[in-house]
Amino acid sequence: MRKRSPAAERHADLIRVALFEVAPAGMTLARLMAACELSRWQIRSGIAALRDVSADHGWPPLIWTREMGYRFCGSEEELEEWERIWLSEKLTQFRRMITGTLTPHLALFPKSVWATYLSAQLKAVESNLEMAALARPR
Template sequence: MRKRSPAAERHADLVRTALFEVAPAGMTLTRLMASCELSRWQARQGLAMLRDLCAERSWPPVIYSRDLGYHFCASEDELEEWERAWLSEKLTQFRRMLTGTIAPHLALFPKSVWAGYLSDQMKAIESNLALAARPPR
């Protein structure tokens, strides 16, 4: 369990209260900052801590959507859609790392044990993310 700062817990409580007040609607980050009187950094810190608390306490997860902003989500379809979008974003990041950094590293230093190992591991992760990002059949 990671150490929690009292400030982060206070920010998470402010964010939770603000989101409960507008539920089932959500809030943009700007509105959340204004409602809680927090800076951008504090609001993001509060959201991160709130996500941890949601997981620990079996609360509905906090997600972000363009339509609603940050909100508690209990809809299976919306959660699956959000999870696939998140996986797709991570898949893009892994592919860019493979093609933009690791491949040039291997081209410059073809005998690099580290680059070969990293390439193999990243390709395995990429294939798993690609499978997870697709809807089940």
């Protein structure tokens, strides 16, 4: 069971109703804020809770795209494309952490057990993310 506040669950329900009212179109963050009369922070926590609730109930996943904003998605192709984009973004974050923080850490402290261990672990994650982001099994 995920830990969610009752307020986040109420916000998630407001967001869910608003998104179902405009389905299949989506809503931008600003439109969600206006439709639900919630702050940016409340929308963000509500979206996080809604993703958990959707998973718990077997509802379609909530995705965000630049073109359509937030919406529920049921298309397999679109979900796979969204997942590849998400993985690609995480891959970029991992690479920046490795090159911007971990590599300089190892240069300054080459005998650091922690940095050596972390480097090996992150390179394994990087490799897996790269394969998943590029994979198109069919």
